[in-house]
């Protein structure tokens with residue numbers, strides 16, 4: 001699973017897990033402003049910066065599997 005870093009590695013701006021941010025393949029994380037300023041090229045590794053996937057609340061909910069006992073509740 002991707003590690004969601006809490007701040008931009010360039011300007012140290014706080015990035016909420018739901019905020020727009022960009023990452024390179026080594027998971028260097030930057031805010032949108034810095035990504036634009038750097039022409040979407042990671043200054044650490046020279047890799048391309050792409051939009052970070054957002055872990056939405058909807059996905060969190062759907063990943064919680066319901067536990068249903070096939071045989072029902074019996075004593």
Ligand SMILES: [Zn+2]
Pocket residue numbers: 008009010011012013030031032033034035
């Ligand atoms: Zn930044």
Ligand SMILES: [Zn+2]
Pocket residue numbers: 024025026027028042043044045046047
């Ligand atoms: Zn990088």
